[in-house]
Amino acid sequence: MSVTNNYNEQSTTTDQYGHDRMDVTDFLGRVNLNSAQIREIAGLGAVDYIKLDEQGITPGALPSRGVMDDLCYGTGTTYLAGLTFGGIWGLTEGLRGQTPNFKLRLNTILNSVTRRGPFIGNSCGILAMGYNGINGIIGSMRGKHDSINNVMSGALIGAIFKSTAGIRAATTASAICAATAGTWTLAKQYFFRHK
Structure with missing residues (x-):
């Protein structure tokens, strides 16, 4: 050299x-x-150089490069959405409180926001992480990624998430998560088709 x-x-x-x-x-x-x-x-x-054409990008409203991309993106955005929703819920709860003093009212608002926000955000993040992980496993086992995988993943993660609360709660959570995953899949397909 x-x-x-x-x-x-x-x-x-x-x-x-x-x-x-x-x-x-x-x-x-x-x-x-x-x-x-x-x-x-x-x-x-x-x-x-990486050629993106050879990576197998899944077409759709939100293009995906694979399971890890879905896992990271899905978990992060769902956590932030849950954190925002929980924070707004806590804010409205805190504003409804009847405290005469400004400092006590501010303390009540902050307590409500920090109680609801992280709880909802963490729950949503865990659900999204489990959903995307199970979706990737089912997709690799079946050899294809379609709406059946999404609904099955939603049903499984809902049942696992509420499995310690009893069979009735696990079944209800499974149905809610499966319906949410199905709705999300249809909304993505509709948005991509009419884009």
């Missing part, structure tokens, strides 16, 4: 001991590396 150095005649100063002093700009001005030499120094070799 050869590094091309351009030694320009630059004025250097000497210190009290007679040594040449050089600043960083003098040193960097003398080194001339092209992109191939930088890749060789870093041990990268030839750089391969």
Whole structure:
């Protein structure tokens, strides 16, 4: 590997001991590396570029590059939506409180927001994480990703989420989550078709 150095005649100063002093700009001005030499120094070799056409992007209103993309995007957006909804719910609860003092009223509002917001956000985030994980597993087992996977994933995560509350609560949660997943799937298909 050869590094091309351009030694320009630059004025250097000497210190009290007679040594040449050089600043960083003098040193960097003398080194001339092209992109191939930088890749060789870093041990990268030839750089391969990702071709998105070969990745199998799922078409739709919200294009997806795979299970991990759905897991991260779905969990994050659902958590934030739940946190926002819970925060608004807590805010309205706190504003309804009948406290005469401003500080007590502010404290009541903050307590309500911090009680409802994180609870709803965490619950929604757990449901979304489980839903997307189960959806990916079912999709890889069946070999295709369709609306059946979505409804089955919703039903399973609803049953798992409320499984400790009894069979009636687990069945109700399963039905609600399956209906929500089916509605979400139909809404995505409708939006993509009429886009």
